[in-house]
Amino acid sequence: MVLLVLISFVIIGAITIWYTQDENEKYHYDRLARKERAIVVALNYYLADAENDTLAFYTLGFNNKVQELADINKLDVNIFDLSGQSVTSSDFGFFDSGYIPNVLSDDLLGQLQDNNGSMVTNWPIGDENYLFALQYLKNKDGDPLAIINIPYYRSEQQFKEETSVFLKALAQVYGLLLTIGLITAYLLSNSITKGLKKLEGRIKQLSLGGENQELEWSGNDEIASLVQSYNQKVRELEESVQKLTQSEREGAWREMAKQVAHEIKNPLTPMLLQVQQLERSWKDGREDFQDRLERFNKTMTEQIETLSRIATEFSNFAKWPEAQNQKLLLNECLTNVVSFYSEDQNQTIELVMPGESIYIMADKDRITSVFNNLITNAIQAIPKDKEGLIEISVKQMGEEVLVEVNDNGVGIPIAEHDRIFEPNFTTKSRGTGLGLAMVKNIIKNLGGSIEVKSEVGKGTSFVLTLPVLKIEQNEL
Known part of the structure; x- marks a missing residue:
């Protein structure tokens, strides 16, 4: 819009200057023609009875008449005889300074004759460019008696001043139009951008299985069309989710039963080890037994509640516990899970946690199962003689949190990296191969991702990426 205003300003300005200059040129030519005609008519009348008598030009009366006409018309008048010799002038300064020759050239006389005794040409006088008018003076019989010359000065300064005034006025008008245009564009842009940002925000929040809300938009513009399309897609997505959920429930209940059984078994070994460690602490009379007992009680209770809930709600194979997503403090959840395994003397578990609190929206039991599974796999991947x-590290990256679980176990061959998340695939001699498939499914449903990095003989790293609950939603 701004560019169009500037282009139109340049085009209109250029056309106006060209038109004004052309009109200015016509004005001066017409003015000279009028003045010349008036002077010639007056002198022809004065010389009406002369018959090739050059003596009439040298009289005081003729000189006074020339001077009178020059003063009336505010122009300089020069008289030449038919041979081109100067006879008289209202201002002999032109001849004295050499601006106008005392004798007209044969070329000028020839042009005058070729143009039927009247012509106008450009004539430089000093630094200025004059119009140089030549015409025959005639008697009443139409016979040429002499040549009149009128040098006419075209004032360019006036034209420049008028043009400057016009351009300033035009610039002010276009400046006002540009300002109005910018304000209008800004308001329109804000109006459109506001709707687009709102639509963008909703699209970013759009998720499979999430609580997707339709948008409301008043008006019948392009944004309204986009909003209608978005609302239609939301409805279609909800229908697809319902169909997909129904299909998954009907077609995958046996597989899910195996997965749940696998998840129930995962914590049992470390639970047994922790009980044995607590018993040993009691027998050894450890001073920190009370603290150990409290930690044991807290973590054991959480694990048992998780197992109990899964076992209870999955008594029927066709039913998998519905996800109860809630605001969770990831720091606390991960610390509790790690402390559950920390009593095992065969390996060292290091947890690196940021100082700030990180919240996620997830089902507590399911996210606990995820960490249980990854830590159990890491423990089982380490040879007994090693x-x-x-190492478990947590790092927030903008609106996401990265949880990395590293071990120094046997590693996974590159050829098997893409298959470890498939149901029923396992690298162990024993096991159903459902654990990582469930982990990936849980993380995916939370809007996150999981990837594996591994090298045979050096170890394996699982990297989880989860969306962080926005700060303004963290209501403690």
């Missing part, structure tokens, strides 16, 4: 090291 000092095990499991």
Whole structure:
């Protein structure tokens, strides 16, 4: 819009200057023609009875008449005889300064004759460009008696001043139009951008299985069309989710039963080890037994509640516990899970946690199952004759949090990296191969992702990416 205003300003300005200059040129030519005609008529009348008598030009009366006409018309008048010799002038300064010759050239006389005794040409006088008018003076019989010359000065300064005034006025008008245009464009842009940002925000929040809300938009513009399309897609997505959910429930209940059984078994071994460690602490009379007992009680209770809930709600194979997503403090959840395994003497588990609190929206039991599964896999991947090291790090990256679980176990061959998340695929001699498939499914339903990095003989790293609950939603 701004560019169009500027282009139109340049085009209109250029056309106006060209038109004004052309009109200015016509004005000066017409003015000279009028003045010349008036002077010639007056002198022809004065010389009406002369018959090739050059003596009439040298009289005081003729000189006074020339001077009178020059003063009336505010122009300089020069008289030449038919041979081109100067006879008289209202201002002999032109001849004295050499601006106008005392004798007209044969070329000028020839042009005058070719143009039927009247012509106008350009004539430089000093730094200025004059119009140089030549015409025959005639008697009443139409016979040429002499040549009149009128040098006419065209004032360019006036034209420049008028043009400057016009351009300033035009610039002010276009400046006002440009300002109005910018304000209008800004308001329109804000109006459109507001709707687009609102639509963009909803699209970003759009998720499979999430609580997707339709938008409301008043008006019948392009944004309204986009909103209608978005609302239609939301409805279609909801229908697809319902169909997909129904299909999954009907077609995958046996597989899910196996997965749940697998998840129930995962915590049992570390639970047994922790009980044994607590018993040993009691027998050894450890001073920190009370603290150990409290930690044991807290973590054991959480694990048992998780197992109990899964076992209870999955008594029927066709039913998998509905996800109860809630605001969870990831720091606390992960710390509790890690402390559950920390009593195992065969490996060291290091947890690196940021100082700030990180909240996620997830089902507590399911996210606990995810961490249980990954840590259990890490423990099982470390040979018994090797000092095990499991490193768990948490790092927030903008609106996402990265949880990385590293071990120094046997590693996974590259050829099997893409298959480890498939149901019923396992690298272990024993097991159903359902654990990582369930982990991936849970993480995916939370809007996150999981990837594996591994090298045979050096270890494996699982990297989880989860969306962080926005700060303004963290209501403690």
